[in-house]
Amino acid sequence: MFEIRVICDLDDTERVVAALDHTFTTGTVTVYPTRDGKRSRFYVRADHTPTNDTGNAKTDWPTPEAAYANAPSANDEMAWLLGHPYGRRGREWWLRRAAVNDRMVLGMTPRYTSSEANALDLAHRLIEMDNASVTGDPRAYVRQQYARWANSH
Structure with missing residues (x-):
C-alpha cells in the first residue's frame, strides 16, 4: 500500500x-483546492491492481461466501463492535469491523450497507496493523484473516 499525492488542473x-482507479485499487480520494484555487490537490491510498501471480494474488483468497460462512448476523456483529469502548479496540475489533463492512458492501447483510471506500480504508487499517505486505485486493486480505480467525474460535 502507498499514498499518492496529485496536483492537476481543475479540468x-x-x-x-478515473485513471488512478483503473490502474490501482484505491481508497477514498480526498480533494482540496490548491492555495491559488486554480488547480486540484488530492490524496489517495492505493495498492497495485490484482495480478494472477502466486502468493497474495486475488485468485488465492477465499471467496466471501467461504470466508463469512460462519459469521454472526450483522445485528450481532454490530452489537459486539459497539460493546467495546475506543480504548479497548484491538486487532480482533478491527478485523471484525473490516469484515462486517466488507459483507455490507457485498450485499451479504440485509438492511445494512457501507461504501466500498469505507471497506477499503478499513482493510488498509488492518493491513497496516498486521504490518502485512499485500498485493492485490486489500478486502481479500480481510476475508482471509477473518476465515482464519473464525476457524480458530
Missing part, C-alpha cells in the same frame, strides 16, 4: 481520478 481532476 483534469475527474480524468486523473
Whole structure:
C-alpha cells in the first residue's frame, strides 16, 4: 500500500481520478483546492491492481461466501463492535469491523450497507496493523484473516 499525492488542473481532476482507479485499487480520494484555487490537490491510498501471480494474488483468497460462512448476523456483529469502548479496540475489533463492512458492501447483510471506500480504508487499517505486505485486493486480505480467525474460535 502507498499514498499518492496529485496536483492537476481543475479540468483534469475527474480524468486523473478515473485513471488512478483503473490502474490501482484505491481508497477514498480526498480533494482540496490548491492555495491559488486554480488547480486540484488530492490524496489517495492505493495498492497495485490484482495480478494472477502466486502468493497474495486475488485468485488465492477465499471467496466471501467461504470466508463469512460462519459469521454472526450483522445485528450481532454490530452489537459486539459497539460493546467495546475506543480504548479497548484491538486487532480482533478491527478485523471484525473490516469484515462486517466488507459483507455490507457485498450485499451479504440485509438492511445494512457501507461504501466500498469505507471497506477499503478499513482493510488498509488492518493491513497496516498486521504490518502485512499485500498485493492485490486489500478486502481479500480481510476475508482471509477473518476465515482464519473464525476457524480458530
